[in-house]
Amino acid sequence: QVTLKESGPVLVKPTETLTLTCTVSGFSLSNARMGVSWIRQPPGKALEWLAHIFSNDEKSYSTSLKSRLTISKDTSKSQVVLTMTNMDPVDTATYYCARICGTIWGYYYYMDVWGKGTTVTVSS
Amino acid sequence: DIQMTQSPSSLSASVGDRVTITCRASQSISSYLNWYQQKPGKAPKLLIYAASSLQSGVPSRFSGSGSGTDFTLTISSLQPEDFATYYCQQSYSTLIFTFGPGTKVDIK
Secondary structure (H helix, E strand, O other): OOOEEEOOOOOEEEOOEEEEEEEEEEEOOOOOOOEEEEEEOOOOOOEEEEEEEEOOOOOEEEOOHHHEEEEEEEEEEEEEEEOOOHHHHHHHHEEEEEEEEOOOOOOOEEEEEEEEOEEEEEOO | OOOOEOOOOOEEOOOOEEEEEEEEEEEOOOOOOOEEEEOOOOOEEEEOOOOOEOOOOOOOOOEEEEEEOOOEEOOOOOOHHHOOOOEEEEEOOOOEEEEOOOOOEOOO
């Protein structure tokens, strides 16, 4: 059974750095055509893709947040870590990690298994 | 970056209705389009990938179509458990994924 679980602080202060960890099980972070994405959702708002990392260590970031984000993985620990610097109250959201799968035919990528999410509040 | 729009932003429907949601990309994305369902307080769930492929375990009343810039998600006969928000997401550019703004389906 494939599962992903997000962990990190519930509350951070403005200007602090947020570090979130996604611990996966049921698959390996070295599997071909697989990766992990981070997505967030402010209260009452839409989903926003933040970053992803693939098994070949290819990384990508949201254009609007690129300067503040860093994603990395530790395959031996089955963990993907996202850091976001200079947190602001507008970054208050539920943060999800999700597994990315790709088809052999046409390399279509999709997020097929999601964690339950972790809620982060930014407040002094 | 590729921008995604959805219409309508919300709709009210009755059980048994046929429901269609539209997603449009700012440039051609071939069939690199996925659909997700999200219920309040829950994580999104994958329904459709590659524009028209039904994810395993998803009821056959859900279907997807389209290519290029225009896509639709259809629910052939709306069930009580289908009241939720639906998001499209492009994966044409594996460098940047983008979600649409969502369509909320509620009870008439």
